Amino acid sequence: xxxxxxxxxxxxxxxxxxxxxxxxxxxxxxxxxxxxxxxxxxxxxxxxxxxxxxxxxxxxxxxxxxxxxxxxxxxxxxxxxxxxxxxxxxxxxxxxxxxxxxxxxxxxxxxxxxxxxxxxx
Amino acid sequence: xxxxxxxxxxxxxxxxxxxxxxxxxxxxxxxxxxxxxxxxxxxxxxxxxxxxxxxxxxxxxxxxxxxxxxxxxxxxxxxxxxxxxxxxxxxxxxxxxxxxxxxxxxxxxxxxxxxxxxxxxxxxxxxxxxxxxxxxxxxxxxxxxxxxxxxxxxxxxxxxxxxxxxxxxxxxxxxxxxxxxxxxxxxxxxxxx
Numbered sequence: 484x485x486x487x488x489x490x491x492x493x494x495x496x497x498x499x500x501x502x503x504x505x506x507x508x509x510x511x512x513x514x515x516x517x518x519x520x521x522x523x524x525x526x527x528x529x530x531x532x533x534x535x536x537x538x539x540x541x542x543x544x545x546x547x548x549x550x551x552x553x554x555x556x557x558x559x560x561x562x563x564x565x566x567x568x569x570x571x572x573x574x575x576x577x578x579x580x581x582x583x584x585x586x587x588x589x590x591x592x593x594x595x596x597x598x599x600x601x602x603x604x
Numbered sequence: 605x606x607x608x609x610x611x612x613x614x615x616x617x618x619x620x621x622x623x624x625x626x627x628x629x630x631x632x633x634x635x636x637x638x639x640x641x642x643x644x645x646x647x648x649x650x651x652x653x654x655x656x657x658x659x660x661x662x663x664x665x666x667x668x669x670x671x672x673x674x675x676x677x678x679x680x681x682x683x684x685x686x687x688x689x690x691x692x693x694x695x696x697x698x699x700x701x702x703x704x705x706x707x708x709x710x711x712x713x714x715x716x717x718x719x720x721x722x723x724x725x726x727x728x729x730x731x732x733x734x735x736x737x738x739x740x741x742x743x744x745x746x747x748x749x750x751x752x753x754x755x756x757x758x759x760x761x762x763x764x765x766x767x768x769x770x771x772x773x774x775x776x777x778x779x780x781x782x783x784x785x786x787x788x789x790x791x792x793x794x795x796x797x
Contacts, residue, residue, distance in 0.1 A: 486784075487748075487752060487780055487783060487784065487787070488752055490733065490783070490787055491737070491748065491749075491752035491753055492752070492753070493730060493733060494645075494730065494733060494734055494737065494753065495641075495727075495730055496637050496638055496640070496641030497637075497640065497641055497644060498637065498640075499636045499637050499639075499640035499654070499657065500640075500650075500654055503632065503636045503640065503654070503657065503658070504629050504632045504633055504636060506658055507628075507629075507632050507658055507661040507662060508625075508626070508628065508629050508632070510658060510662050511625060511628060511661075511662060511665050512625070514662065514666070515625065
């Protein structure tokens, strides 16, 4: 330290405003109250993007189709006519397979329409 | 420099951390005067200094989790106050520039020779001494105050203000030269004011 250290140490610290402590504590209390009163923002539920629903629908449709071909024991000839005996159906036409197919299509449509629903809200 | 109030402050910090908000008042009482003096020396504006000190305490409270209790409290909170005072000076400078005030003078003492801090000092010699310090350019004044009054190292000042250590050394060198001249005048009985 040089000679200026003693000179600078002679500078007095002026008294702070008498209300300093009260003002600071009031501000701290106010901030705490504001935090406590702040509305709790609900955590938004997770939204799956539309492509997930669409993909799920497509996957179900394909899954049911492949199951149908596997169940009938032959692969369909897409190019040939569907008319005539002995030809396996491209899609199941009865039972639980139809229900799953319908569900898949429904999911597919829901996925397609999801962006429109979001725009409305 | 050891802080005789450290045990009180550490106790208050522990109490606040355990949920006793009111304990923070002890910290304000212990360091209020010193921080107000620091802020007033930097801003040279009583209302500005009060605003800076209030903000410093409120921020310190809000960020108390960031304080390392193994270290002394005052350097931590004074760094907050220094940064806030720096921001206050920058904002005031911008405001003055917008309003067309003539700024940029090297010695940015308020016009008319009025100096609120000097008016708050009773002793005539102390008042003259303060005017000498107040007449320093703000960068030199800040560096001198932090180095000599707050016992901060060059590195700590550089970190608090956000400049290089070399810049602080230059500011201290210039500040010392200027202050020695005016202090010498004071010792010789000359008064520039």
